[in-house]
Amino acid sequence: MKRRLVQTVILLASAMALAGAVQPSIAQAAYPNKPVKIIIGFGPGSGTDILARMIAEELRVALGQPFIVDNRPGASAQIAASAVAKSPADGYTLFLTSNSSHSVNPHMFKKLPYDPIADFTPIGGIAYFPFILAVNPSVPARSPQEFVAYALANKGKLNYAYGTPAVQIPAEALNRLEKLEATGIPYKSSPGAMTDVIGGQAQFLVVDLASARPHLQSGRLRALAVTTSKRTVLAPDLPTIEETLKLKDFDLAAWTGLFGPAALPKDVQEKLSATLQQILAKAEVRERILASGAEPTPSDIPTFTALVKRQLEVWGRKVTDAGIQPE
Incomplete structure (x- = not known):
């Protein structure tokens, strides 16, 4: 009887241990259950x-x-x-x-x-969401190289607009690296920044392609390049800042x-x-x-x-x- 009792206790303990090991696995497999x-x-x-x-x-x-x-x-x-x-x-x-x-x-x-x-x-x-460098159509530039040449010829006279820190950084980095001496003008949002570039209060900006697309299609803005290291399938004809201006690690999106x-x-x-x-x-x-x-x-x-x-x-x-x- 004692031997049988000991065997029963051992079997019961083993079963409880096995159940304890299996239950967390079952719980994890059920994710998500709410x-x-x-x-x-x-x-x-x-x-x-x-x-x-x-x-x-x-x-x-x-x-x-x-x-x-x-x-x-x-x-x-x-x-x-x-x-x-x-x-x-x-x-x-x-x-x-x-x-x-x-x-x-x-x-x-x-x-x-x-x-x-x-x-x-x-x-x-x-x-x-790729960023682009875009200009007012009155700016006589159709490539980043032409834009930099124009900005240097008008050094200190251009303004750029920005609506968030994420687009301020690539715009100001370009400004500093190419020594354009343009003035940054802050806005509460990208739509406001685009409105003033379209209106001529500023000449260029960096903005996400999704927001700018309607203005690009209507001709109110002109896109010159993307700020990612590779071209985007959303606008495959747009070159990158890296490939045109040879600015290393310009991969901002x-x-x-x-x-x-x-x-x-x-x-x-x-x-x-x-x-x-x-x-x-x-x-x-x-x-x-x-x-x-x-x-x-x-x-x-x-x-x-x-x-x-x-x-x-x-x-x-x-x-x-x-x-x-x-x-």
Whole structure:
């Protein structure tokens, strides 16, 4: 009887241990089992918002739970970034963001409420919103070389407009590196900056291609180049600043990607990353992203992690080139 009792106790203990090992696996495999929040740092109708809602709907279909976009605009996405950084690392709060929070802010502000590397888990890259160098049509230039020659011939007489720090940096870097001595004029947003370039109060600006497209099509603005290191499929005829003016590492664009808080469970990170890449591989999704003025750039976890770190360094060098002091 004693021997049988001991055997029973051993079997029961083994069963309990096995159950303890299996239950977490079952729980992890069930992710997501409730709605997931995707926080973004920009308002409804922005390029990032349109992209986030597109991705959220595709994630809902793929994973069987609602993915809800939560807009928290303000402070150049600092409010949204801080909220995600402080959230539980369980996969139910995600961050769809851009270079503003992770490449620009660390060099434009002396103190941030988050660390762009340590406080987040990279999941995957989504798309680029290319920036362009554009001029008022009265400027007699159809290439970056002709523009620089014109600006140098009128040194100190030109103005450039900018609506955000993300476009101020490439414009001022170009201004400083080419010694144009143009004056930067700040605006509350890119539409306001474009309005004054069209009106002649300023002669040039750097702006995202998506916002400028209607003015380019109507002839109110003329695009001269893109500020990315490679040409974009959205405007393949536009050369790059790098290739025309030979400015090294001039790779500045509004990249977008998906993050979780730091210490996100590896299985959740990998599941979200794989699903995101499957979504971005769909022809219909790619066409919708292109139609919104962005270029799909799907990337896996290692590739996206490297991009985030590289872009942080690139933007830092361009802030130095531009001589902009952090606030």
